[in-house]
Amino acid sequence: MGKKNKQFVENVTAMEDDFARWYTDVVKQADLVDYGPVRGTMIIKPDGFAIWENIRDELDRQIKATGHSNVSFPLFVPERLLQKEKDHVEGFAPEVAWVTHGGEDKLAERIAVRPTSEALFSDYYSKNIHSYRDLPMLYNQWANVVRWEKTTRPFLRSSEFHWQEGHTAHATDADASEETDRMLGVYADVVENYLAIPVYKGRKTDKEKFAGAKYTLTIEALMHDGKALQSATSHHFGSGFAEAFDITYLDENGESQFVHQTSWGLSTRIMGALIMVHGDNRGLVVPPQIAPTQAMIVPVAQHKEGVLDKAYDLRDEMKDLVRVGIDASDKKPGWKFNEYEMKGIPVRIEMGPKDIEKDQVVLVRRDTGEKEFVARTDLEARLPVLLDEIQQNLFDKALAHRVEKTSVATDMDEFKQTLDQKSGFIKAMWCGDMSCEEKIKEDTGATSRLIPFEQESIADTCVCCGKEAKELVYWAKAY
């Protein structure tokens, strides 16, 4: 890093020195988040929220394109509803924020601030699904949920967070399976192609699945520090909630059947992945596809005649082509360079008197720092291509990092050694026994991240107990 970055780098711990502090520093210096007055709550600031809006808009488009309707269910869940599905309440009750008073009056029944909304949707479905003609019911909502966490970190684990939660009901188990797969596919598409984050796809073990689910599908990403982050999940409930909530329909033969349900969610946690996959010691790096500002024009020597006019002309010419900003404030160009590097804006466009003379601009990539001089007449063609190149480069870099950090282990010594030396994902065979899963976690700190859809046989025996292996599992330390 050159001297010019000093101002900001002073406020950002190097990620090699202390990754957790680097994360907190970037979140703060890039103006993404501030802390709310209630422990573990966050204020998402304009620059953070604009990125979330872009992620949300694309995901919302795909959720609608796959036939789902947006709805809005209440924030409040009566305690009795939450208790209907046994595994579900056991999973969530310890984290519930309870409302006990309305105004001056003590309530007859405690009310949960929703930690998730399966109980509400199931209650609704039990009253509104009657016939096979009502199925499938394909609902989604964008909502805030509350989980009273002991330790919190911005985006990664907060008392309140934002997400979308899809809740669907189907006639058959197979229909629900198809839906569970489909929505995992949507998540993988958004995360890989818009956030430029490669993901592994697979199924959670029973230990790690959602409270109340028959099974949970997941996409998992690798952070820069070699830890994994669960990026979105899609749950198949079978008829568990249907039986607890008595959600039945009359099939074509007039016989009563339980519905089969799914739910799936992606949350503001993904903002944490974005930061920890692409960020560097100069700050945030935002992939062009979701960057609120894709290119920032910084006039150089703007006090000289004609520079600002030309800069505004450039902005006007570019604004229908890319999301372009301009900083014509009286701050120094060097300050601006640092500021927009910290904020992760993909491209900086510099233009000073000499560039105007030569009828050119300077493009500086955030991801590589490379500079290129482009003739004004070529800019309209070049800039969108450059943004695509940056998008692709970010994905490729993250993928290369993941390849480098995905290892194989066939016994526990190898497992521990690899995890200690390289961190990242460890591919290892598993007997299917929860006690081995627990032992691995206890001995190494790594948890089973997923049973990948693409199975390979890398050994015949379980990495932990040496008994016959059932399936390949990806393990990692995780957020």
Add this chain to the structure above:
Amino acid sequence: MGKKNKQFVENVTAMEDDFARWYTDVVKQADLVDYGPVRGTMIIKPDGFAIWENIRDELDRQIKATGHSNVSFPLFVPERLLQKEKDHVEGFAPEVAWVTHGGEDKLAERIAVRPTSEALFSDYYSKNIHSYRDLPMLYNQWANVVRWEKTTRPFLRSSEFHWQEGHTAHATDADASEETDRMLGVYADVVENYLAIPVYKGRKTDKEKFAGAKYTLTIEALMHDGKALQSATSHHFGSGFAEAFDITYLDENGESQFVHQTSWGLSTRIMGALIMVHGDNRGLVVPPQIAPTQAMIVPVAQHKEGVLDKAYDLRDEMKDLVRVGIDASDKKPGWKFNEYEMKGIPVRIEMGPKDIEKDQVVLVRRDTGEKEFVARTDLEARLPVLLDEIQQNLFDKALAHRVEKTSVATDMDEFKQTLDQKSGFIKAMWCGDMSCEEKIKEDTGATSRLIPFEQESIADTCVCCGKEAKELVYWAKAY
């Protein structure tokens, strides 16, 4: 009403018989809302939420175009923060839902589920505003809020509702005034030009202003039953919150000054206005500008060869031009006609074998019931124009209704008689004394709705006490 509407009309009370029941029936039959399990909460169903999304998207566009940034502040407000501004806490404390437990633990301090967010934004501003260079700070959020109401009705008054709340901080009182005006203008534009609802614009009396505000601006609309509905408000706080929360900045001379704040909100309550301004005894009527489906194709005799193919061709040709749907289900056309009238879709496009033969379609307007035959080759030109005509007609009808229901009164006998006979708005002079305002409410049930920006002098004396009149006020019974 013809016989064909019988099926649905059976489920909808005539508005002349019982307006409140008509409202509840339409909300239910048009599939907008269902009740949540906690008293006073609502489930906004797909058809209701899609309308709200269109309102939200247009308003969001205008909020951003006027320089504001979206943010997300927490759901939870510590009790101590809510108590900082005296008038504010007095106004809201009786309606607060209190969180007292997190998981198994009793909290050290009660936490309010936000009834509104002035306290949170003020707390943030006190920490983040330092210099005149930080001003203005122009934030907005789309959020859910909770007010523990005794009696509730879908959209109009619910324990939880959705809104946007803008919160801004400015260097001077004049800047804050300008902002307060500007945002009222944005609301008037959205409500008049997108929801086709004419509004009166003005200022609230001190009795009716927001708890903690220096003054409140409002837009007020007239419902079909002659009652008014406050449709959006914009508050000027002066430096009241700034003094309570110690929000200061250094001005250009290095002197410490209090900021001047505003807040402004439009909520899902506007959905109630939409229903009660445009709806009729056949159900909802949605203005084309915000209708999720602007035109619904209903094939007639669709079992006959070629009909469905042609209907789908029509849909494909129209879909980039207008928001068009098609109902190719095996339900009878008459059922479909009723269904989409109930849901308020602006235009029905009928197409049967005879129409195909003649190369035409039948367009049926929801607002007037008028039918017109249009040659297929003219449809692309005609349909958007028809939608504009419907939008304009809805506004004109609502305006005519308001003109008819806006009366003048110069003494209390006339006031009472007019209110009894005609309901609607009563224009009457007021001395400015709160006791007269209270007496009018007590004697007639009407409240002061606003002090209109466009003042007229219709008498020299107060309609209530006969003393010297200070200003013209619009009075009405209100939701």
